Amino acid sequence: MTRDAMGEEIERATLLRPLAALAERIIPALDISREAVAYYASLINYYAAGRLLQLDRWVIHLYLLCFVHHRSRRCNDRILTAFIHGATVCTAEAREKARSQAGTQREQRDKDLVKAGSVLQLFLADPPNPTVPFQAVQAQAFALLDRPRLARVATYLTTNAPVDELTLQWEAIEAMQQRWKTTIRPLILAADLSATRTDAPLLEAIRFISGTLEAGTSLGKCKPEAFPSRWIPVRQKRYLYTQEPDDRKRLIPDRYEFLAYQRVRNGLEAGDVVCHRSVQFRSFEDDLLSHAQWQANAELLAASGRVVLDRPIRDQLTELEAKLEACIQEVNARIANGSNTHITVRQQGERTRWTLPYPRSNEPVNHPIFDDLPQVDLGRVLAFADDGCQMPDAFTHLLGRYGEAGAEAAVLCACLVAWGTNMGLGRMGDISDISAHILARASQNYLSPETLKAANDRVSNAIAALPITAAYNLGGQRHSSSDGQKFETAIPTFNARSSWKYFGLNTGVVADTLLVGNVPVNAQIIGAHEHESYYVLDLLLNNTSTLQPAIHSTDTHGTNQVNFALLHVFGFQFAPRYRNLPEKVRTGLYGFQHPRAYADLMLRPIRKLKTELIIAEWDNLRRIFASLALKTTTQSIIVRKLNAYARRNKTSQALREYDHIFRSLYLLEYVDSPVLRQHVQRALNRGENYHQLRRAVAHANFGKLRYRTAAEQVLWSECNRLLTNCIIYYNSVILSRILEAKLAADDTVGAAQLAHVSPVAWQHINFYGRYEFTTGVSPIDIDAMVSTAARRPIQGVGESV
Numbered sequence: 001m002t003r004d005a006m007g008e009e010i011e012r013a014t015l016l017r018p019l020a021a022l023a024e025r026i027i028p029a030l031d032i033s034r035e036a037v038a039y040y041a042s043l044i045n046y047y048a049a050g051r052l053l054q055l056d057r058w059v060i061h062l063y064l065l066c067f068v069h070h071r072s073r074r075c076n077d078r079i080l081t082a083f084i085h086g087a088t089v090c091t092a093e094a095r096e097k098a099r100s101q102a103g104t105q106r107e108q109r110d111k112d113l114v115k116a117g118s119v120l121q122l123f124l125a126d127p128p129n130p131t132v133p134f135q136a137v138q139a140q141a142f143a144l145l146d147r148p149r150l151a152r153v154a155t156y157l158t159t160n161a162p163v164d165e166l167t168l169q170w171e172a173i174e175a176m177q178q179r180w181k182t183t184i185r186p187l188i189l190a191a192d193l194s195a196t197r198t199d200a201p202l203l204e205a206i207r208f209i210s211g212t213l214e215a216g217t218s219l220g221k222c223k224p225e226a227f228p229s230r231w232i233p234v235r236q237k238r239y240l241y242t243q244e245p246d247d248r249k250r251l252i253p254d255r256y257e258f259l260a261y262q263r264v265r266n267g268l269e270a271g272d273v274v275c276h277r278s279v280q281f282r283s284f285e286d287d288l289l290s291h292a293q294w295q296a297n298a299e300l301l302a303a304s305g306r307v308v309l310d311r312p313i314r315d316q317l318t319e320l321e322a323k324l325e326a327c328i329q330e331v332n333a334r335i336a337n338g339s340n341t342h343i344t345v346r347q348q349g350e351r352t353r354w355t356l357p358y359p360r361s362n363e364p365v366n367h368p369i370f371d372d373l374p375q376v377d378l379g380r381v382l383a384f385a386d387d388g389c390q391m392p393d394a395f396t397h398l399l400g401r402y403g404e405a406g407a408e409a410a411v412l413c414a415c416l417v418a419w420g421t422n423m424g425l426g427r428m429g430d431i432s433d434i435s436a437h438i439l440a441r442a443s444q445n446y447l448s449p450e451t452l453k454a455a456n457d458r459v460s461n462a463i464a465a466l467p468i469t470a471a472y473n474l475g476g477q478r479h480s481s482s483d484g485q486k487f488e489t490a491i492p493t494f495n496a497r498s499s500w501k502y503f504g505l506n507t508g509v510v511a512d513t514l515l516v517g518n519v520p521v522n523a524q525i526i527g528a529h530e531h532e533s534y535y536v537l538d539l540l541l542n543n544t545s546t547l548q549p550a551i552h553s554t555d556t557h558g559t560n561q562v563n564f565a566l567l568h569v570f571g572f573q574f575a576p577r578y579r580n581l582p583e584k585v586r587t588g589l590y591g592f593q594h595p596r597a598y599a600d601l602m603l604r605p606i607r608k609l610k611t612e613l614i615i616a617e618w619d620n621l622r623r624i625f626a627s628l629a630l631k632t633t634t635q636s637i638i639v640r641k642l643n644a645y646a647r648r649n650k651t652s653q654a655l656r657e658y659d660h661i662f663r664s665l666y667l668l669e670y671v672d673s674p675v676l677r678q679h680v681q682r683a684l685n686r687g688e689n690y691h692q693l694r695r696a697v698a699h700a701n702f703g704k705l706r707y708r709t710a711a712e713q714v715l716w717s718e719c720n721r722l723l724t725n726c727i728i729y730y731n732s733v734i735l736s737r738i739l740e741a742k743l744a745a746d747d748t749v750g751a752a753q754l755a756h757v758s759p760v761a762w763q764h765i766n767f768y769g770r771y772e773f774t775t776g777v778s779p780i781d782i783d784a785m786v787s788t789a790a791r792r793p794i795q796g797v798g799e800s801v
Contacts, residue, residue: 005494006082006183010190013075017192020072020277023065032066034633041070042448043398045711076278078494079187080268085497085529086184087265090176090258098168105163108149109156115145116153170239170255177254184261189213193264195273201231202267205260219253227251231263271641279633284641287633294623301622304629308569313618317611320661321592324668328591331668332601342674345602352602354582356671359681365689366761369738369794370731373764373785378421378723379771382413384780385726388733389462394454395446410434410773411442417771419447419719423700432771452718453544459725460521460545468736469547471755472517474679479517479575480549481683482539482558484510484532485691490704493713497528509705511694511717514539516547518686518728518759523721525713533560534643537628538635540572551575553683560643564666565659569625575666577680585667590660603671605664610657617654624655689760690724696762697723730780731759737786753794 027037044052044067052060119141141150155161173180189210195203205228212219232240240256241249267273274283289300301309308316334340335354345354385391392409411434418428418439425443429436463469473479486502487509496507507528512535514522522543524535536558540549551573559576567574578584591598591605598604614621624642628635642652670676695703698720707713735754742750 005492006079006187009075009078009082010186013072013079013190016068016072016075019068023069023072024277026065027069030062035631037066038070040066073277073279076191076275077280079190080275080278080281081494083184083187083191083261084265084268086180086187087261090173090180090184091262094169094172094176095165097172098165101168101172102163102165109152109163112145112149112153113156116150116157118144119150166239173258174252174254177258180258180261185213185257188261188264191275192277193273193275195267200273201228202260202263202273204228205231205256206264209257209260219257222253224251227253227256232256232259270644280637280640284638287638287641288623288627289630289632294626297622297626300626300630304626306569306571306625306629309622309625313615317614320665321611324661324665325592327665327668328598328601328603328605331672332603334672335602340672343671354602356581356677359674359678363682363685363689363756363758365692365758366763367757369757369789370734370761370764372788373734375764375766376780377766377769377771378417379413379773380778380780381726381730381765382416382723383409384733384782385459385462385729386413387779388729389458391455391458391722391726394458395451397445398448398451411438412446414771414773415439415443415447416719416722419443419716420697420723421700421720421767422698422703422706422716424706427700428771433774447715447719449714449718452715452722456521456718456722456725457545459722459729460519460547463519463725463729463732464545464547466732466736468732468739468754468759469517469519471739474551474682475675477550478547479551479553479679479683480514480521480540481553481687482512482514482532482536483555483684483687483691484512484526484557485694486510486528487698488704489713490701490706491708493708493710495525495527495710495713499528502528509713511720512539513687513690513694513721514543515683515687515690516543516545516549518690518732519545519547520690520721520725520728521545521547523717525710525717531560531640531643532557533563534636534640536563536574537566537570537639540567541570541628541631541635551679553577553680555579555684560639561656562639562642562659564662565655566625566628566639568662570629573666574662575670575676575680575683577684581667581670585671588660588663589667590664603668609660610653613650613654614657617651620651621655621658624651686758686760689758693724693727693760693762694720697727697767699767727762727765728759731761733782734785734789735759737782738790741786741790750794757794 032040040063043063052063055063122137122140145153188206193203193206208226208228209219212222236259240252240259242252244250264273268275268281271284274286275281276283276286288294293300331340335343335345343354343356345352347353382391386409392412395412414428414432414434415425417423418425425439426436428434429439486499488503488506489496489508492507493509496509498505498507502508510526510528510530510532512524512526512532513520522539522545524539526532526535532554536552536554540552549572552567553575555577556579559578564574585603587606589603589605590607590609592609592611593605594608595605624638627633628638642655670680698705698716700706705713705716707716735757739751739754742748742754
């Protein structure tokens with residue numbers, strides 16, 4: 001977020017604050033769910049002032065109250081997110097400068113130690129010359145090594161103290177004070193913070209800083225005893241004070257202020273510092289079902305549909321203990337007797353090292369079977385999908401009964417192509433037979449995340465009903481995967497972040513997509529700084545298509561400390577691929593017995609699981625699971641807080657212990673089963689293939705997103721997903737027809753090979769040129785295409801380990 005954008009957000013939050021206080025008194029009395037408040041708030045974006053005044057007066061009041069309530073909380077979210085980002089960047093930059101300076105000082109000190117030897121030799125003259133004054137010897141010494149450098153060497157020789165990087169870091173922070181005072185200081189002054197304890201000393205310091213600055217007084221003019229100091233960590237005090245000549249200590253105000261900001265940042269991330277008028281940074285208790293609601297937990301658990309929550313935890317742990325202990329013995333026995341032929345074990349001294357080869361999956365993108373098909377433009381593919389999926393029926397007018405008749409399919413098609421290809425409505429108006437103002441009106445009236453998601457579900461459900469879709473199941477199960485794809489932004493937005501690895505000096509966002517088989521059934525735009533693992537459960541639970549997976553895979557970025565437990569509770573098997581599997585097994589394998597019981601095993605648990613902690617906290621864990629199931633808040637927010645929660649929190653510790661059980665079971669199965677490893681790799685490869693298609697579709701503007709707001713980026717993401725879904729539907733229809741032809745001809749070998757032909761292909765789709773949407777579009781002769789493709793031998797398929 002730029003400095004101007006931060007200023008606008010602060011001004012907006014200040015303007016909305018008194019109105020939000022009024023809304024917070026009224027909305028709870030209306031008994032409206034949080035999702036409904038967010039929906040009514042979103043409608044304000046689609047009503048012009050004149051159209052809004054045509055509604056019933058009480059409806060207007062409801063919409064405006066919800067808008068003020070929701071928007072003010074989003075303002076606080078953005079302010080605090082920008083504050084965390086700014087404090088993190090300044091701290092990281094100061095740490096890097098300190099590390100560099102410390103390295104330079106160490107190098108200089110080593111060189112000075114050699115010269116210090118020459119200085120010492122001045123005192124070893126034999127015989128000594130009594131006529132030479134000490135000042136002359138001192139001058140010779142300083143000629144070899146000046147006084148400050150000689151003093152540093154002397155200090156090092158007498159104390160053996162290393163270079164203090166924290167001192168250098170605080171010096172760097174002081175050097176950049178003008179920068180953080182003009183960026184993160186206004187953000188913390190605009191935030192409405194509270195703490196998990198009403199008497200939190202840190203909040204006392206923040207209130208002191210805010211009150212002093214708002215009164216127009218500099219912190220440097222305050223008396224040292226006026227500064228609240230109970231919150232200052234003991235190890236930091238030596239850096240916050242300087243020694244005066246009269247042996248008194250003087251507080252350094254700039255260091256005091258920035259340390260307070262650092263501690264607030266840490267508190268926000270850990271959940272110890274909260275903002276109640278926020279969505280992302282409110283307290284963990286506010287995100288869960290209230291204690292009053294939880295009293296009726298029997299009804300709530302029944303509504304959640306999670307059978308695992310009704311079973312006594314002791315019974316569950318007894319079954320899991322038998323399963324895990326047997327699995328530990330069996331997997332180790334198969335390694336010892338050589339049954340596991342894929343593992344390679346080497347003895348290096350007293351340590352035993354082992355490796356597993358990563359499987360290779362040959363399911364290529366742009367399979368040659370599509371090479372001989374005639375080229376069709378994107379508009380004809382969308383028209384083909386319209387006929388098969390009734391996609392236009394999903395695009396209802398955003399104003400409901402106040403809307404006009406439905407838009408023409410051709411206009412909707414043009415809007416989808418304009419958004420999804422990253423081209424824009426203006427450019428589409430120039431290169432098509434529909435003017436830009438018609439496209440803009442249709443886009444405003446019919447395109448929203450809700451209508452686009454409904455259209456995507458129609459296409460996904462149509463793909464699910466095709467015969468070829470079942471052939472993509474892995475091990476007889478629907479196997480999903482999720483992964484984030486980076487897109488550079490041409491225009492800075494709030495959620496765009498820098499990433500040298502992916503964007504160089506520019507910024508970008510991440511499109512996180514859930515694939516079931518080859519079908520993108522859900523997607524979400526997240527910031528490039530956000531951890532993808534926080535959105536795994538969110539994507540799965542908000543998948544409204546008929547393609548519901550049984551097992552879900554991610555790479556290492558999709559793993560965290562709670563996802564195994566959460567996905568188990570919600571009926572999914574979590575099956576990630578780890579970057580360093582042997583190290584993960586060494587540090588992440590747990591058992592129900594003391595480690596001494598596994599002393600003779602190669603794969604042995606590092607410690608005993610704390611089952612009594614799980615039992616003691618089970619009711620609190622059930623409250624968390626029920627809150628997730630009933631969607632009292634966004635799942636990613638709860639998961640983020642669960643991972644950031646202080647380790648001393650017993651509920652968080654219990655959830656991690658519960659997670660250890662299912663992670664341990666999975667790690668053992670992954671080591672033992674080459675089939676599972678193949679399926680995981682294949683599922684992740686499908687995600688990579690889909691990313692290539694998505695980038696090919698979003699080709700305009702050199703692939704850099706041209707949209708100005710986060711809301712526009714969401715529209716682009718859903719339109720782009722809809723275009724790729726239509727291409728996959730088109731290819732899947734062709735492959736299904738080929739499958740039926742081969743089965744009818746008793747070609748079982750060819751039918752089986754089709755399971756390795758990916759429907760993610762676009763070499764036969766034309767994304768370029770001039771678009772004609774209103775002229776008569778000749779239908780695609782699918783039978784002729786199938787006849788052509790069926791004659792081509794299926795080559796280059798198969799799978800190996």
